[in-house]
Amino acid sequence: MTRQALSRKIINTCLEMTRLGLNQGTAGNVSVRYKEGMLITPTGMPYELMTEESIVYVDNNGVYEKGKLPSSEWLFHLAVYQARLDCNAVIHNHAKHCAAVSILEKDIPAIHYMIAVSGTDHIPCVPYATFGTSQLAQYVKEGIKESKAILLSHHGLIAAETNLDKALWLAHEVEILAEWYMKLLATNQPIPLLSKANMVAVLEKFKSYGLRIEEK
Numbered sequence: 001m002t003r004q005a006l007s008r009k010i011i012n013t014c015l016e017m018t019r020l021g022l023n024q025g026t027a028g029n030v031s032v033r034y035k036e037g038m039l040i041t042p043t044g045m046p047y048e049l050m051t052e053e054s055i056v057y058v059d060n061n062g063v064y065e066k067g068k069l070p071s072s073e074w075l076f077h078l079a080v081y082q083a084r085l086d087c088n089a090v091i092h093n094h095a096k097h098c099a100a101v102s103i104l105e106k107d108i109p110a111i112h113y114m115i116a117v118s119g120t121d122h123i124p125c126v127p128y129a130t131f132g133t134s135q136l137a138q139y140v141k142e143g144i145k146e147s148k149a150i151l152l153s154h155h156g157l158i159a160a161e162t163n164l165d166k167a168l169w170l171a172h173e174v175e176i177l178a179e180w181y182m183k184l185l186a187t188n189q190p191i192p193l194l195s196k197a198n199m200v201a202v203l204e205k206f207k208s209y210g211l212r213i214e215e216k
């Protein structure tokens with residue numbers, strides 16, 4: 001895909017995130033792997049005002065185009081591409097329920113078989129660090145190796161996938177799982193979990209059956 005087409009797709013993904021209720025203000029940011037680096041949303045610009053020219057190229061060394069400013073969270077986007085060669089698209093947001101679980105500093109355990117969309121049997125919550133720092137990027141790098149979706153303590157969600165459509169789908173699924181988990185925690189009852197064996201069976205089935213989210 002051309003840079004222009006990928007940039008358009010990034011903007012459409014941001015708008016779709018808003019439509020799905022996954023964004024709080026301009027807090028979400030989106031990137032795709034591109035050449036020797038990535039294309040990423042700019043800092044502090046409302047999605048409705050973005051054009052293809054607003055999207056910023058950042059190379060693998062963190063050098064970006066003159067006159068443009070990438071999202072303040074670009075460092076962890078780059079960290080994801082370095083940690084996971086199988087992922088070409090990254091979505092970050094402060095979706096309500098994901099952020100709520102992250103404030104409790106909890107992983108989302110195997111409450112439902114769809115947890116396997118992460119590629120593992122839980123959604124890990126990585127430790128807190130100030131946004132935009134290399135410390136946070138380091139935590140992200142470790143966490144994302146384990147799972148394609150991670151929570152950032154007292155912050156939000158990162159979802160990484162092979163393309164933007166799948167990443168958006170993953171972000172939406174994890175927000176639903178987080179909502180269920182918050183509701184379950186609110187009952188103050190012990191929460192029954194699926195066993196390791198049950199989750200292994202689902203993970204195997206997802207591998208062969210696949211969750212086919214085709215690129216639009």
Ligand SMILES: [Zn+2]
Nearest residue numbers: 027073093156
């Ligand atoms: Zn953020």
